[in-house]
Amino acid sequence: MSEIINLFEIYIDNKVGYMKPHGDNKLGYINQHGEIVIEPKFNMGSEFSEGVAAVALNDKFGYINKNEQIVIDYRFDDADSFKDGLAGVEIKDNWGYINKSGEIIIKPQFDFVGYFSEGYAYARNKARKYAFINSKGEFITDFIYDHVGSFSEGLARVKTNEGWNYIDKLGKKIFDSNFEVAFGFKEGLAPVKINGKIGFIDKSGNLVIYNKYHIADGFSEGLANVKLNNKWGYINKKNEMIIEPKFDNAFSFKEGRAFVQINDKWGCINKNGDMIIEPQFDFALNFTNGLARVFISEMRIPIYIDRDGNRVWAPSNLSGK
Numbered sequence: 001m002s003e004i005i006n007l008f009e010i011y012i013d014n015k016v017g018y019m020k021p022h023g024d025n026k027l028g029y030i031n032q033h034g035e036i037v038i039e040p041k042f043n044m045g046s047e048f049s050e051g052v053a054a055v056a057l058n059d060k061f062g063y064i065n066k067n068e069q070i071v072i073d074y075r076f077d078d079a080d081s082f083k084d085g086l087a088g089v090e091i092k093d094n095w096g097y098i099n100k101s102g103e104i105i106i107k108p109q110f111d112f113v114g115y116f117s118e119g120y121a122y123a124r125n126k127a128r129k130y131a132f133i134n135s136k137g138e139f140i141t142d143f144i145y146d147h148v149g150s151f152s153e154g155l156a157r158v159k160t161n162e163g164w165n166y167i168d169k170l171g172k173k174i175f176d177s178n179f180e181v182a183f184g185f186k187e188g189l190a191p192v193k194i195n196g197k198i199g200f201i202d203k204s205g206n207l208v209i210y211n212k213y214h215i216a217d218g219f220s221e222g223l224a225n226v227k228l229n230n231k232w233g234y235i236n237k238k239n240e241m242i243i244e245p246k247f248d249n250a251f252s253f254k255e256g257r258a259f260v261q262i263n264d265k266w267g268c269i270n271k272n273g274d275m276i277i278e279p280q281f282d283f284a285l286n287f288t289n290g291l292a293r294v295f296i297s298e299m300r301i302p303i304y305i306d307r308d309g310n311r312v313w314a315p316s317n318l319s320g321k
Contacts, residue, residue: 006032006289007048007066008304010313012040018301018315027055032290034304034313038068049081052100061089063102072102084116086135095123097137106137117150120169132156132171141171152184155203164192175205186218189237198226209239220252223271232260234273243273254286257307266294268309277309 008030013023028040029048045055052063052071062074063082078090086097086105096108097116110123120140122130129143147159155166155174163178166185181193189200189208199211200219215227223234223242233245234253249261257268257276267279281294291304291312303314 006291007037007053008032008289008291008293008313009045009047010036010040011302012315014040021300029053030304030313032312034311037066038064046079046081049083050085050100052082054079054081054087063087071100072098080113080115084119084135086116086121088113088115088121097121105135106133114148114150117152118154118169120151120156122148122150122156130158132167140169141167149184152186153188153203155185155190157182157184157190166190174203177205183218186220187222187237189219189224191216191218191224200224209235209237217252220254221256221271223253223258225250225252225258234258242271243269251284251286254288255290255307257287257292259284259286259292268292276307277305 010028010030011019011025012028013020013025015024019025026040027042027045028036029038031037042055042057046053048066052065054061055064057074060074061076061079062070063072065071076089076091080088082100086099088095089098091108094108095110095113096104097106099105111126112124114122116135120132120134122132124130125143130145130148131139131143132141133139145158145160149157155168158165158167163180164182165178166174168174179192179194183191185203189202191198192201194211197211198213198216199207200209202208213226213228217225219237223236225232225234228245231245232247232250233241234243236242247260247262251259253271256270259266259268262279265279266281266284267275268277270276281296282300283295285293287307291306293302293304295302301315304312306312
């Protein structure tokens, strides 16, 4: 068995050997070489984050480490991954947070909670309004927002009936004017919608990339995927079109690769726009730690590939195909 560096989720219906729609699918984990290191037996769970994963057995969630040792007992009705040393957990329809010792740090009292990011998280009350708290459970805002996003690069996006804006970690609204839609800051810029089109602002509120795009994601690895004239391409921070709009859909770059869709199939390009992996998948998720989960066949069976498109893991009935 290879040294365990990273673990990746797999779901298998053990009766048929692959993930079956509406089947009795169980969660397990493989390593970066495609070797199963934790057998599929959990009802559901999360990715590994900060060394542990939330997993469910017999309708209760607990946490395991990469050696499959139980580090926090199965006692939660639902549970999220650890971020910033805390994880959201549900007990009797209320969400709060625990630390890695399983101690309740913020009492379950919320209708829903988000991940901690940069020391802060959002929480929703029973009236479905959002507020922000710090890692001690202290509020930095009241429950006044209709929708929110996590903190990113010091700011969080928030929506009221006046539109979208941003707040800082003191809960202070940043810009005088609101936006029709706003997304999180990445690499110093954020996509916002003005007059029905997407552009990019900096943290001073300057529109540094003119609002002309139909849809756009944030910058990742120096490029942003944008939709123009019904096709997706990629721009740099100077608003230069680096990869011409020619794709039916496109994801952000991760680990030097981006998945793009042509007709009804997904493939993968590099930053020169070269097609590294020919379109052949029914869907795909971005690369993480060297592997990507992609889906094949009309049943959307998930497999893992490496950055060159080689199959690292596939269900037993598909191995070698």
